[in-house]
Ligand SMILES: Cc1cc2nc3c(=O)[nH]c(=O)nc-3n(C[C@H](O)[C@H](O)[C@H](O)COP(=O)(O)OP(=O)(O)OC[C@H]3O[C@@H](n4cnc5c(N)ncnc54)[C@H](O)[C@@H]3O)c2cc1C
């Protein structure tokens with residue numbers, strides 16, 4: 001299949017690459033063996049944050065290299081590492097939600113509500129809203145709104161108030177999930193049974209069974225209905 | 227964009243058969259039927275896919291060609307040129323690999339009082355773990371028990387699993403779920419707080435616990451955050467390229483490489499935990515893979531060179547549902563949880579051909595048979611073939627909104643390509659997914675080499691010849707915790723190692739030479755090279 005090549009600029013240097021490739025594959029096609037800026041290659045890990053401009057648009061655009069297709073004359077640079085503030089805390093020894101949040105991330109009150117973060121998030125999240133929810137003490141909402149965050153750092157890179165929204169978010173989620181959601185009863189009970197050795201003997205008998213016996217038990221086990 | 231016209235015609239047939247399929251029950255295969263299907267169609271049984279390895283502890287055993295290439299290769303290090311008296315880090319426990327298994331082991335070793343260094347190849351967390359969507363298996367429900375989990379796991383593994391490892395796996399499973407919950411992982415819950423569980427192939431109960439479709443991400447980022455909180459020392463972009471032994475062949479550290487400056491870093495450790503994950507990026511049998519960029523079998527290679535035995539390295543897992551369209555997503559994982567929640571596999575004529583909740587080896591073989599042998603595949607304009615995964619069934623069965631609630635990532639990724647998975651199916655074909663075997667361990671993660679532990683995908687025996695969905699996230703936490711604790715205790719109780727040596731590398735080189743294996747190929751691979759041959763040829767090196 002003849003490929004139609006388009007020009008792109010990698011850190012200002014011109015390369016011709018096939019149309020339709022993702023930025024990541026275009027980098028490799030051009031001859032880069034990636035070290036930084038490449039992790040899962042599937043949009044999960046946030047390692048491949050990329051900043052680019054296209055002609056005719058004054059705005060700086062961002063995206064994940066493994067998810068964003070190249071377009072003609074795109075001028076790009078990868079930004080796989082962003083130094084950001086991360087508070088150190090002991091989740092077992094924290095005070096009330098809001099008080100702890102303000103202690104760990106006092107800068108959160110500086111949020112300007114400018115929504116720059118939202119315009120850059122490759123996950124289409126709205127960091128401004130989860131930051132606001134956290135600041136109201138509504139951790140449930142903040143946890144929900146921030147759950148899909150892959151911690152790529154793009155919001156922090158652009159935030160004029162110098163917040164690292166994703167680090168705030170993970171604290172909020174951990175706090176919420178550990179201290180504000182009930183521990184399931186069925187889990188508590190099962191863990192107690194295991195600790196009391198309830199299953200040890202049955203398991204050891206299985207582990208000692210002949211392969212024939214195991215096969216019989218396996219074939220005859222009953223399935224819960226879908 | 228969406229689906230081209232030819233493909234849409236097949237979608238019409240799929241829609242027409244839906245009412246019938248909703249009532250259709252496909253019985254599970256008997257063990258004999260399964261074996262026949264595997265032998266005929268599973269890629270592990272392709273005669274030219276494997277060959278016997280000529281050197282090392284598993285000499286004479288057949289393994290995947292791409293892996294044998296790396297085992298029959300020379301070290302990146304010239305043992306004569308490394309100054310082992312210059313030690314850069316001296317620690318109790320060195321953990322190699324920063325995925326879920328390694329991060330867990332590091333955290334637990336730290337909690338048990340060890341001075342820990344974690345070295346990893348990419349960023350901390352860039353791993354297969356972070357990509358796991360479906361979730362973690364554990365018998366936490368009243369209608370379930372570790373007993374049934376044991377049976378499912380060992381049957382799924384074709385009864386080849388090491389029994390003591392399965393014992394530990396299913397026994398610790400609920401404890402691990404509790405541990406993750408206590409670390410602040412946000413599991414999916416019912417309104418009353420009970421954990422939501424789904425089916426996965428080969429499990430006779432619903433027992434896969436999820437955090438939406440970002441389960442691995444959620445576990446990884448929580449554990450990583452905790453490692454940072456505990457200030458455990460982490461070296462990123464510093465892969466291990468060789469293990470170090472002492473004169474008594476006890477493991478005593480490793481040589482790392484700074485990926486940016488290419489300098490060696492020498493680490494002496496009282497105990498070492500290998501948690502380097504899988505091999506997907508070797509592309510066994512030329513399959514695409516779901517694995518992350520760093521899944522290049524490094525841990526297997528360096529442990530093998532140091533004398534550790536590998537188990538079940540002739541068993542590779544091909545996940546039944548890798549994306550086959552659009553091209554840009556080729557080989558990427560389409561989570562099994564979709565099938566666990568009712569999505570069916572359907573051929574070009576709109577017919578089902580296998581019970582979707584059979585184990586992965588069986589379902590993959592059935593898809594390959596359907597496409598290659600029975601010619602019932604759906605063809606894409608670029609010549610790929612696959613079968614449909616009927617995702618709209620999920621909302622039909624589970625009520626509108628279920629897809630959005632549980633599978634937002636899938637919905638989002640396909641929408642980018644103009645495909646609405648609420649209304650249209652997904653085209654799938656098997657993709658390399660998991661290394662079932664690995665370095666042989668015992669229930670505390672110990673290997674054949676004293677002071678060397680292994681945990682997670684790099685280790686073998688837990689999953690037998692075929693892993694069940696949800697059992698790998700479980701594996702990495704169960705054995706990450708066990709190895710972390712055992713290594714910390716070992717470091718405390720056993721006197722420190724003797725003098726560092728690379729004698730094992732010299733011996734291995736001699737063995738290679740004796741087999742007539744020429745110098746030229748070096749391993750571990752560290753990173754795949756996806757640049758074009760034209761570029762490679764013109765490189766100045
Ligand atoms: C797309 C996908 C979806 C999955 N979904 C599920 C699921 O839903 N449920 C489930 O149970 N399992 C699932 N699995 C399997 C499971 O996620 C993995 O098997 C498991 O997470 C492996 O964990 P690990 O810690 O052993 O390896 P990894 O998480 O892969 O971590 C290995 C780490 O070691 C590093 N490394 C590699 N070489 C070196 C070296 N030489 N030196 C230093 N560091 C090195 C790597 O960069 C990486 O950080 C999935 C896998 C994939 C790929």
Ligand code: SF4
Nearest residue numbers: 121149150152153155
């Ligand atoms: S919220 Fe910030 S760190 Fe998270 S995915 Fe969006 S831009 Fe990236």
Ligand code: SF4
Nearest residue numbers: 111112114115117159
């Ligand atoms: S970019 Fe920063 S200041 Fe602006 S809304 Fe987002 S968090 Fe607030």
Ligand code: FES
Nearest residue numbers: 039040041046066
């Ligand atoms: S490489 Fe992981 S998000 Fe792009």
